[in-house]
Amino acid sequence: MVDLLQHLPNFNDQNILVIGDMIADEFITGQPERISREAPVLILEQDEEEILPGGGCNAANNVASLAGNVYLAGVIGDDMVGQKLNTKLNNLGLKTEGLIVDESRPTSVKTRILAGGDQMVKQQVVRVDKLETHAIDKEIEERLIDYVEEIIDQLDAILLSDYGNGVFTTNLKKRVIALANKYNKIITVDSRYNLLTFKGITIATPNKEEAEKAVGFQLDTPDKIEKAGWKLKEKLEADAILITLGGEGMQLFTKEEMIHISASNYTEVFDVTGAGDTVIATLVLSLASGASLEEAMKLANHAAGIVVRKLGVATVTKEELSTVIQGEDNDE
Template identity: 45%
Template sequence: MSQHLVNYIDKLQNQKIMIIGDMVADVYLEGKISRISREAPVLILEHSCETVVPGGAANAVHNAATLGGQVYAVGVIGDDNAGQQLTQVLTKKNVNTQGFIVDSSRPTITKTRVMAGGQATVRQQIVRIDRESRQALVTNIENQLLSYVEENIRNMDAVVMSDYGSFTVSSAVREFVIEACSKAGIPSMVDSRYNVMAYKGIKLVKQNESEAANALGFRVLDQNSLIQVGQEMLERLDSEAVLITQGPEGMTLFERCGSISHIPVSNKSEVYDVTGAGDTVVVTMMLALAAGASYYDAACLANFAAGVVVRKPGTATASPVELKRAIGEHQP
């Protein structure tokens, strides 16, 4: 099985994948603790550097590009520095960012983390500042986004909608993408934090345990309710496969044919940070499907990719070399 999966990794290269969703700029402001302020009982930090890292759907884009996919990123950014920096970071990764629609009436979705530490202290987050519009896209911007998708979607090998609840994937976008992919026979997948049951007709669904439970009115999932939720979601959305990730318990794949496959994590002992691992799972699975893998093999490969990124701090990516190494080192 391991060598079988390794053979797919080189086939991921240059698969065309469109990722539509809420593009986020994760900004890290680094500082050193200087002293306590005289104005208030708060720390004064001496600013040392600022880093912009792709977050939200942009993290999925970053992951797909690192794996070698030919990525078409589609989303909305503001006419601001965060949007420009996010575009620059992804362009350097050879991502096609022509699908970034600039809306001067709303800011780029930004999550700014102020990080601090001293010589003898551990670096830690002091505060996080979020900036985003709570309004739906205006008609002009939505039409521009739809126009770009319509012009390019039929050339794709796979399409992902990464819906973090920040209005990029409107009902019009959602319905057009599902119908266009269905007509063209293109694998389509949704990863939606709050609204997955609106994606009827999507071919593949990815949810974590909490999201899946909330979508169908459960507080938590045990083994029995997990199966119930997976099967009900598969049926109600008329999908071909549903993948529910379960943190340290791995993931479970439900297929329309009736197959239920549990895939355990590749290495429980090395989990460092699960931030963004779901995005890694989604794009790895979709690139593998585009390369000809079955749903099960694609999910297994995605599981190994997630095992790579959880060993790294923050939102991270897995390269083809790291993925091959992880599979080679795995002891079932």
């Protein structure tokens, strides 16, 4: 596994643009006080409130956590949640000049209410989503494209994080991918709902469910997974496709071959929230750092094996990744 370790020092030198749907993950925690007399529900006394990066912000935060240099582009609202999210992202060291404030739409936010006593792990009681899904207007779209054109020379790779919240208009996708190809930049895609609309890319990382939706059939046998991988690669005109299969590992489709690897440390899964963001963040940094497609997949697999052991939306550090790789090397 020493060949994987050689790429980690290069993570620091990579400039990655993350374009995506910016979502604020809001966590409100409280202690149960009593049952309400108005309805059979808990009354919580609020302890904490925190805004964390979600959606495309979480993918960007994963790149930053692995020591990559992150340029962020997307849309937030002119509201308190957007301000708090912007402050959080700046404090994490992300370059937020490409975050555009759109007064016509609120910041997308997912609010999770958690309850538990002082000596207990807080449990999620309910989640409330306030998401804007209509397409951004032409002016905002042009400002985002202008930003990409302005910084393209400084970039090593581009990550497109599509959560279906309206940033990825047909025109924006087409022009950003064309710019990436014109300047010979790596371009990676994680799209929850519209994978087939991203054509001419380096690699996409659909999970099993996303791949099934894109190809129109279930991936319930090895043969069907293989068929889906090659079909996606052809339709997306991509250099490669990486299908993540949860506990069944990952399957990579390149120009020359198909490669399958088992899931890293899947016996200790606590929470798979945000694992896809960790996979694509590690993948794009690895490719930008000179790793082969197979090496990048293995690094992303190790990173996913770390993040699923953490509760909530979490990230992985380069030091954690190095420790896991060296530990596996010693086990062999």
